[in-house]
Amino acid sequence: MAEVVEFADLEVLPLDALAPRERILKTASDLFYRFSVHSVGIDRIIAESGVAKMTFYKHFPSKANLVATYLRHKSAVWFQMLETATQQPGLTAQERILAIFDALDGPFRSPAFRGCPFVKGLAEFGPEADTPDVQATITAYFEGLRELVASLVEPLALPKPERAVIQILSLIQGSIVMAQASRDPLLAEANREAARLLIEGAVGTGASHR
Amino acid sequence: MAEVVEFADLEVLPLDALAPRERILKTASDLFYRFSVHSVGIDRIIAESGVAKMTFYKHFPSKANLVATYLRHKSAVWFQMLETATQQPGLTAQERILAIFDALDGPFRSPAFRGCPFVKGLAEFGPEADTPDVQATITAYFEGLRELVASLVEPLALPKPERAVIQILSLIQGSIVMAQASRDPLLAEANREAARLLIEGAVGTGASHR
DNA sequence: GCAAAGACAGACAGATCTGTCTATATCGCC
């Protein structure tokens, strides 16, 4: 919870108006996301955030700690966006799920879009890496997303809810990967439609909903 | 075409029976896939492949060249598997598409499975990296997959084939990401079913096929 | 059996990485 507050306003303020810790985190976040974690050294983060090395190590005891903090930040922002989108009042249960794809459309069109930080994290810090903090953060993200989708699928009372959860999750992650690889403007809409068909098709095989 | 031949038998022979070039490539391939490219240094590849440093640099002028070769290898093996699966005689056009998900089920269950090398490649060598060979190989992979799926969708004569291609591609990539993140044994089957529903649902909206 | 080509072992250079340390400057607060 302090986790969320500490990142407040990170997106809007100019860099030099931020306190050192936030300046470091924002700089690192941008660089890690654009170039990958292993491609960006501490020295570069320090130089671009205009901070002294000792200041950096006072706030972040190690690079791994900074990476974990970066991922927690991305996770918090992303889940907040998802919850805003899916919890809008007046939506049916089905519309809440489809709202995820509507929320993806904007990011997909941004030139700064570089895919999912956690898929990238999995690529750089797989199961054999020795950075438990980082891996735990990545695992928590995927688990959190699964729980969110499961909570949205449950009110539909589908005959095989866990299958629908897998399908929706695959569509979400797949569309993010494809957006990164191809930048097709139809992506979000096509996958929204796919999700709709899946839900309605599953409903057809025998269950009440609303 | 020489590209494919040069990797022949790389998967089966014991390491020390291979010629130096193949030994290097197999060692690098395993290490890159398990630990990520940036986490594995040339020295480690040389040590584990039991080769001299000069021998390495004779066969691969740089690490980037080795990485590109590694990705071309993975691409060739993967497309060969896909073509074997989808071109089986006696399959309908729809079954050819679903055969992709059947082909994925085996790899998903392998403990050595670590996701898609090209998604991981995109994570480590994004658009701002200065390794054109590597990036071109990654781009070619995604383009090749798109073309393969498009060629399988086309005979279905769907009303919106490009939309179906996007949806199928997203399901494929999404299931690969999810398999890496969660290892749910239902993944391939659930997404196969999703693809089937999508195709049949799209057909329903007005077109002949077979 | 011998010459030529290729592989081996390992030192070396130069860059870069994470993390530590010292010494100086600046800022907030009473």
Place this chain on the structure above:
DNA sequence: GGCGATATAGACAGATCTGTCTGTCTTTGC
């Protein structure tokens, strides 16, 4: 206005990275 906390600048250590170079050994073809 002065004090304590915090930030700055930058040298430094030790490890590790890619790529080069020098020799010696092994294999292979004739």
